[in-house]
Amino acid sequence: QALTDILQLKKGQKILIQAGAGGVGTFAIQLAKLMGATVATTASEAGANLVKSLGADEIINYKTEKFEEILKNYDAVFDTLGDEILEKSFGIIKDGGKLVSVSGLPNARFGKEYGSGFFKTLLFSAASHKLTGLEKKHNVQYTFLFMKPSGEQLRIIANFIETGKIKPIIDKVFSFKDAQKAMEYAESGRAKGKIILKIR
Numbered sequence: 001q002a003l004t005d006i007l008q009l010k011k012g013q014k015i016l017i018q019a020g021a022g023g024v025g026t027f028a029i030q031l032a033k034l035m036g037a038t039v040a041t042t043a044s045e046a047g048a049n050l051v052k053s054l055g056a057d058e059i060i061n062y063k064t065e066k067f068e069e070i071l072k073n074y075d076a077v078f079d080t081l082g083d084e085i086l087e088k089s090f091g092i093i094k095d096g097g098k099l100v101s102v103s104g105l106p107n108a109r110f111g112k113e114y115g116s117g118f119f120k121t122l123l124f125s126a127a128s129h130k131l132t133g134l135e136k137k138h139n140v141q142y143t144f145l146f147m148k149p150s151g152e153q154l155r156i157i158a159n160f161i162e163t164g165k166i167k168p169i170i171d172k173v174f175s176f177k178d179a180q181k182a183m184e185y186a187e188s189g190r191a192k193g194k195i196i197l198k199i200r
């Protein structure tokens with residue numbers, strides 16, 4: 001949804017995917033490569049080999065390098081980290097480019113699209129006023145994404161997996177009785193790929 005519906009990523013475009021080694025990032029890198037984009041991503045040394053194996057063209061070690069000083073004129077950014085990292089991401093996007101975040105703040109546009117009602121939309125607008133300022137300053141469209149269930153899109157992704165075009169990266173598998181431990185591991189923010197909770 002981030003890459004197709006919002007960013008409408010095209011062959012040859014340049015995209016930065018933040019936290020490429022994470023659960024969202026490992027899928028996003030592969031899907032963006034499949035769409036023909038050039039992909040830069042941020043990762044620590046521990047995730048560098050993984051993101052390289054998934055096809056990342058440029059890897060920024062976020063512990064020793066500053067992506068905002070290295071990358072410029074990007075068509076798009078997929079942010080999974082929010083806060084300051086999201087704010088800095090505006091600066092690497094070219095005029096008229098797009099930024100989508102799954103970890104930032106919802107804005108007034110999100111409120112209207114999701115039918116959140118007048119007061120919630122007003123609240124979103126107030127909370128995201130800094131991001132709205134950055135949108136105007138850099139002429140970049142900012143969208144907050146809250147993923148929607150879509151059988152049709154899942155079928156497309158399942159087909160990519162079955163035909164070997166993309167592979168799910170599984171970090172750890174927890175049994176259902178260890179759900180608490182799985183949550184704690186997810187909250188650690190250190191996962192490399194997805195965390196699986198086995199129901200049976």
Ligand SMILES: NC(=O)c1ccc[n+]([C@@H]2O[C@H](COP(=O)([O-])OP(=O)(O)OC[C@H]3O[C@@H](n4cnc5c(N)ncnc54)[C@H](OP(=O)(O)O)[C@@H]3O)[C@@H](O)[C@H]2O)c1
Nearest residue numbers: 019021022023024042044062080102145146147189190191
């Ligand atoms: N809005 C929505 O619909 C939606 C849907 C799904 C997920 N989300 C949100 O999206 C976010 C990402 O989810 P996720 O499952 O991908 O997270 P995750 O798997 O927990 O991400 C962990 C990865 O992020 C890397 N990382 C941590 N800090 C980083 C930094 N400053 N720069 C670059 N990489 C960094 C870690 O690398 P190292 O360990 O090597 O440092 C680790 O590999 C979460 O906040 C989640 O709640 C939102």
